Every structure is written in structure tokens, then in C-alpha cells.
Amino acid sequence: MKRFLSIAVLIALLAMVLPASMVVAAPAAQGEDYTVQADDWLSKLADKFYGDSNAYWAIMAATNKANAEDASYAKIENPDAIEVGAKLSIPPNDEAVAFMADFDPTAGDVSVLFASGAKGQLLVGNWWTSGGEFAGVNEVYKIYRAENPDVELIHAGIAGGAGVNFQGANLTKLIAGDPYDTFQLHAGLEAELYTPETYLRPVDDILAEAGVLDVMPEDLKALLKIRGNTYTVPLNIHRGNVMWTNTRVLEKAGVAVPATFDEFFAACETLQAQGVVPLGMGTTDGFELGHTFEVALAGTTGFETNQGLWNGSVSWTDPVVAQALENFGKMLDCTNEDRGSTGWVGGIDLVINDQAAFNIMGDWAYGEIIAKGALDYVTWNSPPGNQNLFFLVSDGFAIPKDAPNPENAREFVRIMTRKDAQENFNMNKGSICARTDCDYGVFPEDRRAYFQSAADDFASSRIVPMVAHGSGAIPAWQQQFYQIVNQFSSDRDVAAAQAAFVLAAEDAGFPQ
Amino acid sequence: MNVYWTRNWEKIVGFAFFLPSLIAIIIFVYGFIGWSGLVSVSNWKRGAEPDYTISGFDSYARLFGIGEKYAAGIDAKRFKTGMRNVVGFTILFIVSCIVIGFTLAAILDRHVIGEGFFRSVFLFPMAISFIVTGLTWRWLFTPGDSNIGSTGINLLLQNFGLSFFNPNWSTDMVYSIPADSGLGQLLINIGLGWFASPTFGLSLGVITLTIAAAWQLSGYTMALYLAGMRGIPEDLREAARVDGANEWQIYRHIIIPLLKPITLSVIIILAHLSLKIYDLVVAMGGEGQGFVKDMPALNMWDTTFASARFAQGAAISMVLLILISLLIIPYLISSLRQEEER
Numbered sequence: 001m002k003r004f005l006s007i008a009v010l011i012a013l014l015a016m017v018l019p020a021s022m023v024v025a026a027p028a029a030q031g032e033d034y035t036v037q038a039d040d041w042l043s044k045l046a047d048k049f050y051g052d053s054n055a056y057w058a059i060m061a062a063t064n065k066a067n068a069e070d071a072s073y074a075k076i077e078n079p080d081a082i083e084v085g086a087k088l089s090i091p092p093n094d095e096a097v098a099f100m101a102d103f104d105p106t107a108g109d110v111s112v113l114f115a116s117g118a119k120g121q122l123l124v125g126n127w128w129t130s131g132g133e134f135a136g137v138n139e140v141y142k143i144y145r146a147e148n149p150d151v152e153l154i155h156a157g158i159a160g161g162a163g164v165n166f167q168g169a170n171l172t173k174l175i176a177g178d179p180y181d182t183f184q185l186h187a188g189l190e191a192e193l194y195t196p197e198t199y200l201r202p203v204d205d206i207l208a209e210a211g212v213l214d215v216m217p218e219d220l221k222a223l224l225k226i227r228g229n230t231y232t233v234p235l236n237i238h239r240g241n242v243m244w245t246n247t248r249v250l251e252k253a254g255v256a257v258p259a260t261f262d263e264f265f266a267a268c269e270t271l272q273a274q275g276v277v278p279l280g281m282g283t284t285d286g287f288e289l290g291h292t293f294e295v296a297l298a299g300t301t302g303f304e305t306n307q308g309l310w311n312g313s314v315s316w317t318d319p320v321v322a323q324a325l326e327n328f329g330k331m332l333d334c335t336n337e338d339r340g341s342t343g344w345v346g347g348i349d350l351v352i353n354d355q356a357a358f359n360i361m362g363d364w365a366y367g368e369i370i371a372k373g374a375l376d377y378v379t380w381n382s383p384p385g386n387q388n389l390f391f392l393v394s395d396g397f398a399i400p401k402d403a404p405n406p407e408n409a410r411e412f413v414r415i416m417t418r419k420d421a422q423e424n425f426n427m428n429k430g431s432i433c434a435r436t437d438c439d440y441g442v443f444p445e446d447r448r449a450y451f452q453s454a455a456d457d458f459a460s461s462r463i464v465p466m467v468a469h470g471s472g473a474i475p476a477w478q479q480q481f482y483q484i485v486n487q488f489s490s491d492r493d494v495a496a497a498q499a500a501f502v503l504a505a506e507d508a509g510f511p512q
Numbered sequence: 513m514n515v516y517w518t519r520n521w522e523k524i525v526g527f528a529f530f531l532p533s534l535i536a537i538i539i540f541v542y543g544f545i546g547w548s549g550l551v552s553v554s555n556w557k558r559g560a561e562p563d564y565t566i567s568g569f570d571s572y573a574r575l576f577g578i579g580e581k582y583a584a585g586i587d588a589k590r591f592k593t594g595m596r597n598v599v600g601f602t603i604l605f606i607v608s609c610i611v612i613g614f615t616l617a618a619i620l621d622r623h624v625i626g627e628g629f630f631r632s633v634f635l636f637p638m639a640i641s642f643i644v645t646g647l648t649w650r651w652l653f654t655p656g657d658s659n660i661g662s663t664g665i666n667l668l669l670q671n672f673g674l675s676f677f678n679p680n681w682s683t684d685m686v687y688s689i690p691a692d693s694g695l696g697q698l699l700i701n702i703g704l705g706w707f708a709s710p711t712f713g714l715s716l717g718v719i720t721l722t723i724a725a726a727w728q729l730s731g732y733t734m735a736l737y738l739a740g741m742r743g744i745p746e747d748l749r750e751a752a753r754v755d756g757a758n759e760w761q762i763y764r765h766i767i768i769p770l771l772k773p774i775t776l777s778v779i780i781i782l783a784h785l786s787l788k789i790y791d792l793v794v795a796m797g798g799e800g801q802g803f804v805k806d807m808p809a810l811n812m813w814d815t816t817f818a819s820a821r822f823a824q825g826a827a828i829s830m831v832l833l834i835l836i837s838l839l840i841i842p843y844l845i846s847s848l849r850q851e852e853e854r
Contacts, residue, residue: 171560277659340683476558489802
């Protein structure tokens with residue numbers, strides 16, 4: 001047994017040593033490598049290998065391409081100057097002939113001689129795994145792949161609405177020092193989840209280089225700044241406060257679109273009397289209750305007070321918060337009784353299926369309306385009190401400091417800032433561009449009107465960063481906010497909810 | 513080469529084989545338990561960057577609502593609801609699994625026709641993951657709306673003319689037996705009013721979780737009991753019958769006492785499953801409105817990974833660990849003692 005082992009070990013050792021000692025100087029031939037000797041120059045080598053002294057361009061291109069993948073090859077900047085000992089890649093004859101047939105050294109375009117250098121991988125972490133969301137991001141991938149053919153782009157998608165599952169996975173990868181090259185996040189304070197100073201790379205230089213600062217909306221730029229730095233490259237803008245309205249149901253019931261809370265509750269009574277659910281809703285995705293309350297809160301308090309609540313200048317003990325909770329409670333009484341058994345899609349489905357009159361949701365619900373063929377009879381309005389308010393939800397990408405392929409990530413987010421990328425992305429995702437100069441005329445005809453109106457509203461309304469989707473508050477505050485609203489939806493205890501809001505705001509660093 | 517040396521050699525080799533798993537367990541189980549404990553008393557309260565400076569038991573104070581300020585907080589409310597739910601769920605789940613499993617085993621043990629077929633049928637649900645079970649039961653327990661019409665089980669009830677019995681199942685937001693209902697009044701009148709108070713009450717949501725989980729695992733319980741019953745010699749029953757015992761007495765005084773080790777195993781296996789229950793609740797729609805279906809494991813995930821409040825999340829997991837230890841440690845002590853007796 002022992003002898004057998006020793007022999008095995010010996011064989012293994014020999015196997016490791018042998019290849020190294022067996023290396024002999026093989027004569028260079030076409031399709032192999034060649035080490036430059038004294039008195040070599042490129043055209044001489046080209047003549048030697050191909051019988052065509054002009055074919056040195058092919059050797060130069062092949063060597064530079066090899067250099068991009070393996071630094072042991074030489075990088076040839078100037079074909080007249082090669083150094084002794086430099087390692088060249090000699091392409092096979094047919095490749096060299098094909099290259100020379102295409103290449104015209106007098107044309108001035110010599111980019112083909114120099115490989116882009118982009119290689120390796122690009123691991124893109126995100127939660128866009130299906131439907132229009134994936135179709136949208138895939139458009140960006142297509143552009144990136146076409147321009148960086150040697151990079152292996154990997155779509156690392158983790159399903160789960162609004163990134164609920166992705167964020168946890170991303171967080172642990174980041175802390176463990178094994179991050180994605182670039183990952184998705186909501187623009188705004190969601191970056192605080194990842195302690196940006198420690199883990200993220202500021203992207204201000206990339207945005208400046210790409211020259212998009214002039215076409216990015218000012219409100220968005222302000223929202224992206226965290227203690228003076230930008231960490232997110234935005235890709236789109238969603239509107240969070242839309243009241244989707246079934247016109248067929250309203251017409252049949254003889255109800256006009258309500259603009260105020262009083263009108264809304266009156267409409268609610270009329271609709272309920274006729275056996276129609278006034279407000280379709282689902283709650284199981286975790287954000288819907290908080291989302292709806294946030295819209296009701298701003299609708300009750302108005303822009304300034306709402307802003308004050310989130311920046312600490314207005315206390316949550318203010319009576320207007322109690323008023324908003326009352327309004328929200330009355331709105332809940334207008335919803336379908338089984339809202340606790342379905343998610344936001346179930347809520348918009350009730351409107352699409354003529355079972356409910358309204359649904360308050362962001363414009364990502366528009367994708368459902370398109371997909372289910374309800375464009376003819378489902379329209380968009382402002383929720384009560386939300387005229388002149390635009391709740392902003394924006395998706396973007398960040399680059400971790402420890403990104404394994406930072407250059408590839410940089411190029412990826414640079415492409416994302418481009419007009420063509422944003423147009424192609426947003427017409428699939430169903431959102432408007434994060435730049436002001438997009439042409440909505442290129443969007444599919446049947447849905448052009450909504451996006452044009454959203455873009456117009458964005459330009460003319462007060463912009464409210466939405467808490468329910470990571471823009472308006474740090475994640476710890478956002479989650480407590482969700483939970484307090486959830487608790488309130490069940491016990492309707494206004495005083496308890498206000499007391500809990502106070503503690504949550506204090507935790508977030510805003511003494512009440 | 514003497515025998516003594518060979519035996520020692522075997523011991524050393526045995527220990528060497530055991531060593532890697534010992535090291536792995538020390539690091540990955542006990543090391544990480546200690547690390548979680550450290551995090552739970554640390555200052556790592558916001559964001560991804562670890563902060564291990566000790567800040568005391570603030571996280572625990574928030575969970576248990578100690579002090580007026582924390583008592584008003586949502587953390588304390590949610591945690592309290594979650595603890596009540598998980599304890600209630602565990603008790604209901606174990607009791608129903610044992611009752612159903614034992615009954616099925618007792619029936620199959622009588623060598624009924626098609627025993628093999630029924631055994632497989634009862635055992636099959638265990639092969640399904642909690643996610644699938646949860647999703648299916650979620651559909652069944654979707655109650656519908658009075659304007660739109662009933663769905664799921666409520667539609668079935670309606671078709672049988674039982675529409676007056678129209679529970680809201682998982683969407684029910686009532687925690688307790690309402691004090692003004694008939695049953696609530698009865699409980700109050702007989703001096704058991706505490707059971708009708710929200711502190712005690714369990715939501716219908718927890719009942720739906722119990723039904724789904726018991727459906728999945730009572731077959732497994734049955735298999736354990738059936739194996740146990742097959743191990744009891746027929747002579748014992750015969751002897752009891754000769755002595756004049758009826759079937760009930762045989763079960764009461766012979767079968768059940770002999771199956772005590774099995775019952776103990778069942779309780780341990782099911783309890784550790786139910787205390788850390790997560791996937792089933794997620795598949796059945798999450799914590800629910802007013803946290804009627806909330807469980808500490810869900811709370812822990814939300815707090816740690818959605819809010820990045822690592823200290824608080826670690827505190828929840830430490831409480832869960834203590835809860836599970838209360839169950840496992842006595843079991844380990846008793847089984848170690850039994851081994852010593854042997």
C-alpha cells in the first residue's frame with residue numbers, strides 16, 4: 001500500500017515538473033506566437049510568414065488583440081518600432097489575407113488595429129427578471145454587447161417586486177467583499193442601505209464625462225446627491241401617484257372622476273351602493289399600504305408640509321397627520337374586502353376586469369393595462385389632492401468600490417446615460433427617460449400619449465421623492481413607515497400610529 | 513505491533529476524520545451564534561457597514577417595548593404579535609399533526625384494504641415544498657369580496673348553502689374572539705374573559721397557516737407512528753385482551769405509553785420546523801395586515817436585510833434561538849441520560 005502511494009506521489013510530481021522541462025524553442029509558424037529577435041522588423045516578418053511585406057498590419061492587429069486578453073503579448077502602438085523579446089501573435093495565412101482584404105491603411109480609421117481592451121466579465125445584479133422590465137434592460141445589454149463583444153455580460157437577476165429579495169442578497173455580497181460589477185437600486189436615499197462612502201464608487205465623474213448633466217432634470221440630480229456625491233446612474237423615471245380609472249365603470253355608475261377627498265368619498269358611496277368596488281387594492285407585496293398612505297398623506301397635507309415631515313421641519317404629531325390617517329382609513333373602507341390576499345397586480349386587475357373603479361399605483365401598472373388589452377377604457381388621473389404633485393421613483397445602477405471589473409461597469413453605466421439606450425429601455429419598461437430630451441414619438445403609438453403626458457407633468461409639477469420606493473427616506477425609516485401603516489390598516493388607532501411615526505422619525509435622525 | 517497500538521491508531525484516525533466537521537461546526541454554528549450575539553448588542557444600526565462597538569441591550573429593549581418611548585414603537589408591537597403568533601402556531605400545529613397522524617396510523621395499523629395506497633397518499637404532501645403548499649392554500653383561502661363574489665373555499669361553502677359561514681381567512685384582521693360575539697360573551701361569563709382579549713387571541717390567518725402546515729406534515733407524523741406501532745409486538749395486545757382490556761384501554765395504557773419516544777421526536781422535529789417557519793408564510797401572502805400572520809423569522813429578515821438594522825435583526829434571531837433552545841436542550845439532556853442508562 002505504502003509503495004503504491006509513493007509511486008503515485010512520484011508520478012504526480014513528475015507530471016508537474018515535466019512540461020516545464022520539456023519546453024523547447026519551437027520554430028515560429030503561421031498561427032503561432034513569435035518572439036522578436038535582433039534585426040527583426042514587422043514587414044520583414046510579414047514577408048517571411050506570408051510572402052507579403054504589407055501584411056504586417058495583420059500581425060499588428062492580431063498581437064494587439066492578443067494583448068487585450070493576455071498581457072504577455074506585446075502592445076504595438078507604432079508598427080515601425082518593435083522591441084527585441086516582444087511576443088507577437090502571428091495569425092494563420094487565411095486570417096491575415098482576410099484582414100488585409102478589409103483593411104485600408106490609407107483610410108484613416110485604424111481603430112481595428114487596436115483592440116478595445118474590454119474583456120473579462122460584467123456581472124449585472126438586478127431584480128428585472130421578466131416581462132417589460134427584462135425586455136427593457138435587455139435593450140441596454142444589446143447595445144453593450146455590440147460595442148464590447150469580448151466582454152461576457154452576465155445578467156444576475158433575482159426576482160421579487162421592488163427588489164425585496166435582491167437587496168438582501170446584494171447587501172450580503174457587498175459586506176462579504178464579493179460584489180456585483182454593477183447593481184440596481186432606486187435613485188435617492190436607498191443608497192444609504194449600502195453605506196455609500198464605504199462600499200460605493202461616486203459616479204459624478206462618469207456623468208460629467210458622458211455630458212448628461214445638462215439634460216438631467218434638476219430635481220433628479222438633487223435627489224441623487226448624498227452628502228455631496230452621486231452614487232447612482234439613473235435610467236428612468238416612474239410616476240408613483242397615478243389613479244388608474246375605469247371609464248366604463250364610472251360611466252355606468254354615473255360618477256365623475258373625483259379630485260378631492262370629499263368627492264372621492266362621495267363617489268365611493270355611490271359606487272358601493274351599486275355593487276362596485278370603488279378602490280381596487282392588494283397588499284401582499286408589502287409596499288402597497290405604505291404607498292397608498294404616502295399618496296393620501298401628501299394629498300392631505302400639500303407639498304410643503306409633506307416635505308417638512310420627511311426632512312424633520314414638521315413634526316409627525318401635527319394634526320394634519322391625524323387628518324391624513326383618517327382619510328386613509330376611509331379610503332381603506334372603499335377597497336375590496338380581500339385586499340389582504342393579493343398583491344398590487346391583483347389591485348390593478350380589478351380595474352382591468354371592470355370590478356373596481358379606481359386603483360392607486362405607480363405607472364408600472366401601465367404595463368399590466370397594456371398587456372391585458374385595457375388601453376381603451378382605463379385612463380389615468382391624479383389621486384385626490386395630488387394634482388401638481390409628481391411622486392418620483394427612479395431606477396438606476398451603482399458601482400461597488402470593490403467591483404471585480406470596474407472598467408466594464410463604468411462603460412455599462414456610461415451607455416445607460418445615452419439617449420438611445422434610455423429610449424429603448426423605457427419604451428419597454430413603461431417609464432419616462434431620466435433625461436429631458438427623449439423623443440416619445442419613437443414610443444409605440446398606442447401608448448405614446450401616456451408617456452408624453454407623464455413627461456409634461458414631470459416638467460410642470462412639484463417633484464416628491466417617493467418613500468415607498470426608496471427615494472424619499474433611508475431604508476430603516478421606510479420599513480418602519482410601512483409597518484406602522486400596516487398596523488394602522490388593521491387597528492385604525494390614529495394616536496398609536498402617530499406615536500410610532502414619531503419614534504421612527506427620531507430613529508432616522510429627526511428629533512420631533 | 514501490539515493490539516494496544518492498533519486500537520489507539522484507530523482512535524486517532526477516527527478523530528482525524530471527525531476533526532474537519534468538528535472545526536466546521538465550531539466555526540459555522542457556535543462561532544456564528546456568538547457573532548450574532550455580539551451584533552445584537554452592537555451599534556450596527558444603520559447601513560451595510562459593520563459597527564461592532566457595544567451599545568448594550570437597546571435592541572432588546574425596543575423588541576420588548578421597555579420604557580414608554582419604545583412601548584409606543586412599531587418594533588415592539590410587531591415583535592409581540594409575531595411571538596404570540598409563533599407560539600400559538602407551534603402549539604396548534606403540533607397538536608393537530610399528532611392527533612391526525614396518530615389517528616391515521618392507528619387506522620392503517622389495523623391492516624385495512626389498500627393500506628399501501630393510503631399510506632402513500634397521506635405521505636405524499638411531505639414531498640412538496642412549503643412554497644407550493646403555501647401557494648395552493650393561499651388560493652383556496654382567498655375569500656373574495658361581497659361585491660365581486662366568493663372564491664376558493666368560501667365558494668365551496670356557498671355552493672353547499674353555507675354562505676352565512678363566510679370567514680375572511682388570511683385577510684381577517686381580528687386578533688381575537690371578539691368580546692361582543694356570542695362565544696366572547698360566553699367566555700367572559702364563565703370567567704375566561706382573558707381568552708377573548710386581544711393579548712391572547714390568534715387570528716384566522718394563523719389558523720390558515722396551521723391548516724396548510726398540518727396538511728403537509730401530518731402524513732409524516734403518521735409514518736413515524738406507524739413505524740412505532742409496527743414495532744410493538746402483537747403479544748402485548750393479545751395479553752391485554754386476555755386480561756379483559758378493551759381497544760381504548762389498549763391504546764390508553766399500552767400503545768401510547770410505548771410510543772412516548774416517538775411522540776417526543778415528533779414534537780422536537782415539528783417544533784423546530786414551526787419556530788423558524790418562514791417560507792410557508794411568505795408563500796401564503798406574508799405577514800398580513802396588522803401582522804396577523806407575522807412570524808419572528810419574517811420580522812428578522814425585514815429588519816436585517818430590508819432596513820439594514822443588523823443589531824435589531826440579530827436580537828430577534830437571538831430570541832428565536834433561546835426559544836428553540838428551551839425545547840431542544842431538555843430533549844438532549846433526557847436522551848443523553850437514556851443513553852447512559854443503557
